Amino acid sequence: MRIMAQMAMVMNLDKCIGCHTCSVTCKQAWTNRTGLEYVWFNNVETRPGLGYPRRYEDQETWKGGWELGRNGRLKLKGGGRLAKLATIFSNPKLPEIEDYYEPWTYDYENLLNAPASKTFPVARPHSLLDGRPMNPQWGANWDDDLGGTYKTGHDDPMLKGIEEKVTFEFDKSFMFYLPRICEHCLNPTCAASCPSGAIYKREEDGIVLVDQNRCRGWRMCISGCPYKKIYFNHSTGKAEKCTFCYPRIEVGIPTVCSETCVGRLRYIGLMLYDAEAVTAAASVKDDRDLYEAQRGVFLDPRDPAVAREAERQGIPLDWIDAAKKSPVLRLINDYKVALPLHPEYRTMPMVWYIPPLSPIVDAVRETGHDAEEAGNLFGAIDALRIPLEYLANLFTAGDVEPVRQVLDKLAAMRSYMRDINLEREPREEIAQAVGMTGSEVKEMFRLLAIAKYDERYVIPTAHAEQAHALEELATDCPVGEGGPGAFGGGSGGPVPVAIQTLRETKERMQADDMSQVPGSVSYLQWDGRGVPGKASPEEVEHRQGIPGAGPDITADPRAEAPLKGMRAQEDPQ
Amino acid sequence: MNTFLFGVFPYLAMAVFVVGTIWRYKYDKFGWTTRSSQLYESRMLRIGSPLFHYGILLAVLGHAMGLVIPKAWTDVLVPEDIYHAVAVGGGMTAGIMIVVGFVILVFRRRTVKTVFNATTVNDKVMYLVLGLTILFGMWNTISTAFAPEEYHYREGVSPWFRSIFTFQPNVDLIAGAPFQFQAHAVTAFLLVMIWPFTRLVHVFSAPFQYLARPYIVYRSKGDTGQRPTPSRAPQGTWKSPTASKR
Structure with a gap:
């Protein structure tokens, strides 16, 4: 028995009101950069609906996840190692940008600069990829609240077997919202599909991450993930994914999506599991047995024998205690009201749902x-x-x-x-x-x-004796570094991402009252105290890489343009 | 001039190649990628890219056969005419695959606006040198196929190529070769020289280790997967001089 700890999440779908706050704050924190315009690490889908990217659940098309081979052993549905290498020059199962949606912005400047005329000026949509005027045809939640579902709804892969019974007439239909993040699977196909070995599962908390220095942009992970929760940054040429907000988790605060969830429907906690039992559980013959099989690999830390063994295998005591108090454990194993999303992909997903x-x-x-x-x-x-x-x-x-x-x-x-x-x-x-x-x-x-907050989120902090290794101490996110340079992307400079220091986060965590809370935070470390988005001048001096905040301001050509304009106005020459 | 082009330049090119590759690997792991444009366009890529890449792999084999193995050795094993047929047949197949693939890929890069936007000056220079190398290489193959008696490259170019690696470059061996052979040699070494600074570095990432490693990679939080760095400073990312000015 090899006991490992996994940071897991449960979402109570009955409480989701489909407000997309989780998606928006996640995007603010993680994907508001060039190359990731179309990317939502967290998205909320209306079901029935096509999802994002469209029809991602149709694995006969996309070939994500695992399947059982003739010999009863697991194999990658998208083809094994040799097949992957043979098709490395052109990935045959990669979604194109249209399958997500072509990102766009609006020409707001026209509203201010248009010459006087009889008609009101309009802000027309422009593609964020090539700048041309475009006519948006699809988006990440185009069929929100069943919008247009009468037309597209029957393409929902999950209507398989019940097509005839479902009507999309207004008064006879049903709907609910499904927020989705990376599943941080126990048996992830993205990692298994990565030719470079850049995607790894953290031993301590099971969070699945992409090593940006090792990723070589082969894109096999994107095809491999049946949830399509790995995305290609078309500016840097590398894969990026939901990080379970590891810089926050490491200091004991929940993910941005959970923190800002209006319905308070998300629960975060540890699950202990037997890593050696995972492959066998993922290989059970009948798809319908996979839910119970996955529950079977979980261990109950309240069992003294399990706790003793976990301690012997080096899991810190406070982590075992946190695992005992895990709300996720109670929902999955005690009350058995949480279910995995698509267990049939055989990846052993670890974000579970209470069906509505x-x-x-x-x-x-x-x-x-x-x-x-x-x-x-x-x-x-x-x-x-x-x-x-x-x-x-x-x-x-x-x-x-x-x-x-x-x-x-x-x-x-x-x-x-x-x-x-x-x-x-x-x-x-x-x-x-x-x-x-x-x-x-x-x-x-x-x-x-x-x-309350600390019942919904039971997150032990990463260990002090490991502090030298905390990724947060490197202070900045490597994906925002560098820029296109001589070798990199051509379509515009990257917008740097700001992740503030551990020191700052700690100060906030230890502050007794609001007066001690520094005035500014980004969503990445916002814990509900204070107002995100304001900084004092002294703090600004220490900042680098926040658009419009620090001395770096001239590094961004778009930021420089208005400055130039201001100087010109001040200077009568 | 010949002494420089065929006696000095190859060493210069290879020195830049070795030092440049080490330097790039050390300072620009984050930029080390194919920078795929498949997300923008995949119909033309699906045909062009495998055609080009498999053609290149075949051509590499052909160059190993024709340049590295001395004629005297193959003469012992296979008759001259059979060797010639294999060389020309393989060379023409590879050449056509490369040329067709390259034309499709360059056409795609120029005509699809999103792909063109993602193309840097660096890429354009590289495509030019690569294109010239392919052009002269194709010319060599065709001239060898249709006028085999005119020039025996295995008695001129090949021994010259090997002489470089024995550190006794014999410029006279290639001095008498037709223009297209000389031009191919020069552009090829030019390509080698700019190699570390272009997207071509993705060749060194050919992920053969994938065949041997376990499917799921586990890594501890502090383990960077590389040798430990002395300080925990952020891993260096190479910045171009222009990047800081922008």
């Missing part, structure tokens, strides 16, 4: 019935097969049973807690109907509905 009960609640309510009555809900979950089968295609390789059990638990919780809130006698039989006790239901309710 809301489409069913809405349907019951619309029929005029009491949508919080246990009997009505249980009945509806069975009667409304379509949402159930659709969710099963997403989370359990099509096996309806585990999804039904989760929804039953959520329905029971809803009904049981309603009685308490109305000061009626809680009915124990509702809890028993889903195999729980009343107090368990109350605990689960607490975690799902009212858990």
Whole structure:
């Protein structure tokens, strides 16, 4: 048994309101640079819908993930090592920019500079790739809130097997939101597909990262990842991906997407697992057994034998303690309400989801019935097969049973807690109907509905004795370094990314009240205190690489242009 | 002039190549990539790129056969006419693949606006030198194929090439060669000289280690995968003099 710790996430889809705040703050922190205009490490999809990039779940087209070979062993669906090397000169399964969307901006200057005329000037869209005027045809969430889904919805790969039953008529359809980040899989195909060996899984916390100094831009990872959560930076020629905000995680604060989540639907915590059992679990024959197989590789740190063994194998004590308190562990293993996204890809994903009960609640309510009555809900979950089968295609390789059990638990919780809130006698039989006790239901309710910050995020800090090795100490993100130079990209200079120092982060973490909090933060280290985006002049002196903040200001030609204009105005010559 | 072009320049080119490659690897690992443009356009790339690259690999084999192995050795093993047929057949196949592939790729680079935008001056210079090398190389192949008696490169160019590596460059051996052979030699060494400073460095990244390594790579937080650097200063990235001015 080889015990490893994995930083994992659970998202409660019932609480997602589709506001895209996670996507926007993530983009501000990580992908607001040249070459990554089209990239969203975090995106929110409306389902049913095509997703981003379009139809990424159709692995018969994209060949991502693993599959079982004839001999029953795992092999890369996109072809093994020799096949990868043979097709290295032109990756046959790479999504093109149209599959994501061609990024654009608007010609805002025209609003100010247009000569007087009878009609209002307009800001026309221009491509961010070649600058030409363009007509946007698709975007990362073009079919948001089922927009246009009557036309494109039937191309959703997850409608497989239930096509005839699903209509996209306004009053008969159901929908929910699916926020997605990198899954930080236990058995990642991106890493397995990388010819250079640049993608690695961190031993300490299982975060999957791309070594920017080793990546040679072969692009096999992009095809290999079935979730299409590795992206090609077309300016630097290298792969980039969601980092699980490791600079934040290392100092014990949650990812930017979690921190800024309006619905507070994300949970972060450790999972201990047996690394030696992963391959066997990912190789079970039936796709539908993969959910249980993956649960089987997780270890329970509350078991003294496991804790002892983990300690013996060098996992720090405070990490074991954090693993015991992990909200993710409770949701996945105790209450069994969280499910993996697409276990059939056999990558053992580690961002899990609590499927939404809301489409069913809405349907019951619309029929005029009491949508919080246990009997009505249980009945509806069975009667409304379509949402159930659709969710099963997403989370359990099509096996309806585990999804039904989760929804039953959520329905029971809803009904049981309603009685308490109305000061009626809680009915124990509702809890028993889903195999729980009343107090368990109350605990689960607490975690799902009212858990506070440090219950939702149980993140042990990286270790002081390893501090010399913390990547944050190198202070800046290598992907923002350098610029095109003599060898690099031709399409515009990169916009540097700002990651502030560990010292600054620590000061913020240890501050007792607001007065001690430095005035400025970037989203990358914003912990909810203070206002992001303002800096005092003294701080500005220490800054480099923040657009418009430091002495570097002249390094950016676009920043220099307005400065020149200002000088010209001040100087009457 | 001949002494410089065929006696001095090859050494200059190779010295720049070796030092330049080490320097680039040390200071510009972040810039070490193919800078793929497949995201912008993949239909033409899908045909042009494999054609060109497999052609080049074949041509490398051909050069090893024709330049490195002395004629006396092959004469023992295979009759002259069979050797000639293999050399010309292989050479023409490789040449056509390279030329067609190269034309497709350059056409794509010029006509697809996004790809053209991503093309630097550095790339353009490299394509020019590479294109000239290919042009003269193709001319050599054709002249050898259709007028085999006119010039025996394996008695002139090849021994000259080997003489470079024994550090006794014999310029006279190539001095009598036709123009296209001399031109091919010069442009090829010019290509070698600019090699470390262009995107051509991706050749050294041919990922054969992929065949042997385990699928999933685990790495500890502090392990950079390279030799430890004495200080934890950010890894150096080479900046061009113009970058700091911009």
